[in-house]
Structure formats: structure tokens, C-alpha cells
Amino acid sequence: MDGSCPLCNSDLESSLHLFMVCPFAKSLWFRSHWGVRIDLVAFGSTSDFVNFLLSPPFLVNQCLGQKEEFLLYGAILCDMVWKQRNQVLFVDVSLNVDGVSTKISCLFSEHNIPKGSTTYQQVPSSIQTWIPPPGMSFKINVDAAVGPRFSSIAVVARDRRGELVFAGSMKVNTTLPLLAEVEAIKWALSLAPAMGYDCIIVESDCQYCVHLLNDLAERPPWKFWSLCSELRSFLSVLDKVSVMWVPRQCNAVAHTLAKWSLSCNFFGPFDFGNYPACFSSIILEESRRAL
Template sequence: MVFQLIDQESFAWKTNIIKDLFDLEYAKAILSIHLPTTSRPNKLIWLQNPNGKFSIKSAYQLTTQILPPPPSQAKSVRKNFGSSGCQRKSKCLFGGLALTPYQKKDNLLKRININDPSCLLCGFEVETCCHLFFGCPVAKAIWHSSCWGFKADEQLIFACMDIIKLILDPSKALCPSEDQWLIPLNMALVLDEIWHLRNQVSFQEGQVDIPNSIKQINFKFHEFSTLLESEKPSFTTPVVFRWEPPPPGWIKLNVDAAVAESSSALAVVARDDKEIVSKAWSKTHHPCPPIVVEANAILWVAQLAIQERWSHIIIEVDAKRCFDPLSSKDVIPDWYIANSVYSILNLKVGFVQCCFRWVKRESNSTAHETAKLSLASRESFCFNKDNLPRVVHSAYLGDCLKPHPSFVA
């Protein structure tokens, strides 16, 4: 029975028994489950969603085995085009290119019978995404006349994602170096005009008018580049974030975790308003997903603060998915850290004041280095200001020597 795997005195998993009974994968999964400090009602969890709730979309993806593109590519597309100055309809076009199998008549041909699958602009070949935007003679002419002598037939375009990659990372054009940042905008407008021209011919019985298309592209480019000029990328030194001391009488606890394939480590660094390290703890931990380890680290720091009898504490973390449900009742935690989050909130009432604060990794470097040290040595430690290891001491001095930034709430 499950209760036989739990130590009823310490209310913790019997690690040795679990490792004996289960293979490595199952043992890791069981030990990753945090046992709540107070009983909670049973509930059903839908594993395909981080929030544990069922959705039609996740069920459809599960049953049809349709997977999204790699996260790095999807995030890159959203980040670059989401912040660009292109028209909203252009962003929708690029989103379709990046996130779906965006074929035209050849895709329709697989699903329904259509009389003529040829390209609407030239009529020479089957209309695919790659042909429409780069292989079609009409598209080539528009590209050549509108984008610094860009030659579409010299590009290696085999899939929709190749188009997105080309725009995100275009080759250097024959234009002044200070204008290179405008190349993606120009290319985006060319793609948008080709798509617009294709739809005019298809749905409005329009005619192919290359000079007019070039005129439209130049007009839009001038309009958008003028608007974006004030937001032209600058190459100034980025802002450096610094650890900030708490108010007098408070203790600030920075928390972090480090994860490897076979183990993980938790770390906590406590400092007062004079920036002096009161204590620094680290301990090894069984392997878990990074977000679960971060949640366990925050729970541990709350337990340590109670042991030290600190009444006013600030807990700083760089894990946004842990911070959000701790700082707002309206945010539902991901199902796999829910028990940890609720346990932390239960412990919060034991303090006179307890605040949670999210910081960037640069402001959490001392805790980060402490966690890495524990992970590398596979040892648990407790330090004070007089015996900090060299790497932790260097990170601590770096915190103290950096200039103060403005406060980030």
C-alpha cells in the first residue's frame, strides 16, 4: 500500500524501499511527489496540461500525435515577429508559416478535388508555399525590385520554416550597415504583398500588376521604417542587476537549485540589511524536473526560516512559475508543484511578515553558485560569513560591488 512507502514520523518517502521496489524511472517519479504537510482532497489530474485541467486541444494533440514545432523555434518566431513593427496581418501570415504545415493548393489537393492546382500568379507549377513566395517568376521579380537586389532563386528554401529562418537571420544586404536592422521588415513586407496579390487574383479576380506591388511595398516600408526609427536598436551596455539589501530587521533569503541527470541540489543564502551572510545552506536532493526542484527549494527555505526563528523574511527566487502562484491567489500552480506551493503557503502564516519576490538570475548569483557547488561535490553544507567557499565568496563580493539598479517590484 502507498502508506507503507511513507515514514509516518517524519512524513517523508522511504527512499531506500522505493528504490528497491521500483526501477529508476518510477522511483524518480515517486520521489518527485511532494507529500503535503496538511491533508488535501483527492482530485483528477490531466497530465497533458501543466495546470492539470482537461482541454480539447491537448486531447486532440494526444490522439492524433500532432506535435508543435521545437519550443526554441516557436518562441523565436513569437519573440521576433511579436516585437516587430510589421502589420498585424503580416504577423498572422508569419505565424501560419512558422507554426503550421502551411501549404496551399498542393495541401488542398490531398484533401479535396480541385480542378487546377497550379500557381495563381504564373500558372506554371503546383502552388506550394515555397513556389509561391520564392519559385514563382512573379515573386522573383517583386523580390528583385523591392529588397536591395535580393535574388529569390539563389535561396535554399525547402520548407515553411526555412522562410521564417531567412527573415529572422537574413544575409547581409548591399545597404549601409546602420540600415541592416531594417532588412527583416522589408522582407516581411515583400512576403505580405505576394500573399495579398495571390488572394486578389484568387478571390477578387484581380490582375497581376508587378509595378503596383513594388509601389505598395516601397510605400509601406517608408511608413513603417519612419515609425520604427525612434525605436532603432541601440548597442548600449545592458543594465546589470544587483542583489539589494532588505529593510532593517528583515532577513532576505535567496533560493536556487541545480539539476543534473542523476541528482539535484538545493541552496539558500540568508543576508541581513548590512549585506552580511548570516548563513548559507545547501543539500543534495534526488533527481527531479527543474521546476519541482525549485519548488522544493522554496519549501526548504521556509522550513529553515522557522527553525532560525526569523519573523520578517523576504524570499527571492528566479523561478517565475513558482513565484506566480505564491504571490497571487488567482494563479493556479502547475499540478506537479501544487502540493509544494500549498505547503509553502501553509508555513507562511508562521511569520509576522513573509514576502516573495521574483528576481533575475543575475540578482541570485550567490545562491546559484552555492547550489552548483553542492551538485558538483554531492555534499550538503552549512556555511557562515567566515567560511564561505571561494566560488560562493566571489559571487557574494560581486553582488556587493555591482552598482544599485532601480527597484523592481
């Protein structure tokens, strides 16, 4: 080995280069929802970089939670860069900045559970299946599946008997998991006024997105600022509509439809009788449990 960086082959490998100077790493930093231009920050040593992760200058006036989120993202990014470096060096895989960026965002979404946030409704994590809505209300389950060039979002509306009211999927032009999840919630909220039920419950398994929409004191990332503000305003005038977090196992029907649509590149509303088999089986099983 000649000692050059295996990710760019343009400079000698070092910790500073690998995580901050390498074009591959710089691209990943810029794709974060902070849009970090890591090349504009001067690092004299790795300790400077650690201090940057612990106390980023652009978040100096933000709450501790924002800084903890950035530290989590930075730790995940560095781990993924190191793993990609080893795969290139020892397994001879090709660089895939889109795939790595998507994986970082997914891991960040999974691990970024807001601390001490109990201001919004959520289904207990001990619940293992979909629960029908009470009385004359109905539920809209939403989810997103992220691909290398675009994402798929799905919405599934059911009444208290578990009977299907509407199911559909849509292609969205983003590969950011959090943005795709928010777009799915936006679609569900746009359908709510025409449903005509006493109460509408939108369920998502993205806890961070649900937290952003319900906790008005939480400042959304700048990439989602406009969309989150729009949805918060929408929710403020829809007093019979709520957005709740549920565990993944309670959101299987929307999760399955989003994944199927992405893999088959098939989008749109689904008429009764032409649903994918993987989707229909979940609907039937959960409707039987609702009776």
C-alpha cells in the same frame, strides 16, 4: 537510409510517429507535469495533433493560461525531439531521455512568464545586482541546479549589511527544474520562523514558481499541487514573510552555491571560513556594495 525512425528503429519515420508514437517521444510526454499518456490519444493526421496541442481535452475546463502553457511545452518538446533526431542521424550521438527531458523543463521554465501577473512583488529587471533588505529584515536567496540523477538546492541568508547569516545546500531527488526550485523555496520558508527578524524576504529567480505561490487563483500543475498548497498555507500564516522574483544576476550567490554543490557532490551547511572561493567572492563583492 532505410526510412526507419532513427530514435527507435522500430517503425517507419513520419511526423505522427516521431512526435507521438515513438517510445522516445512518449516518454518525454509522460515526464511533463501533466503526465500525458500520448499513446492513449488517437491521432488520424498531423492536423489532429495540432488541434490536440491547441485544445487538449484534459484542460477543456481550465483557463486560457493553462492551455497556453501546454502549447508552449508541446512546441518545446517537438523542437527538442527534432533536434535529437538530427543529432542521432547526422552526428551519431546516443539517446539521452533524461538530459532531453531536463532541457525541455528548463526551457519551459525560462519562457513560461505569466501574462498580466502583477499580484506579487518582484524586483525590476533593470536591477543588476543583489539589494540588501531594509531595516531589521533579512533576505534568503534560493536557487536550484539540476543534474541527470538528482538536483542541488541552495539557500543563502543575509542581513541589511550583506553579512552572512546562513548558507547551505541540499540534495533533492528530482530532475524536474520546477520541482527543485519549489523545494528550494520550501527549505527557505522552513528556516524563516527561527530567524527572529522583523521581516523576511525569500528571493528566487524562477518567476513561474513565485507566481504559483503568490497567485492563489492560479491552479498549480498536478505534480506540484500538494507542495504548492502546503507552501501557500504556510505563507498565509507568516505575515512577515514574502516570496519575490528577482533576475538571475540578483541571485548569483545562491545560483553559484547550487551549481558548485552539484558539480562537487558536496552538500550541507557551510561554516564561516570554509566556503567555496567562487561563492566567497560574490558574498564579499555584494557586501561591499551594501555598505
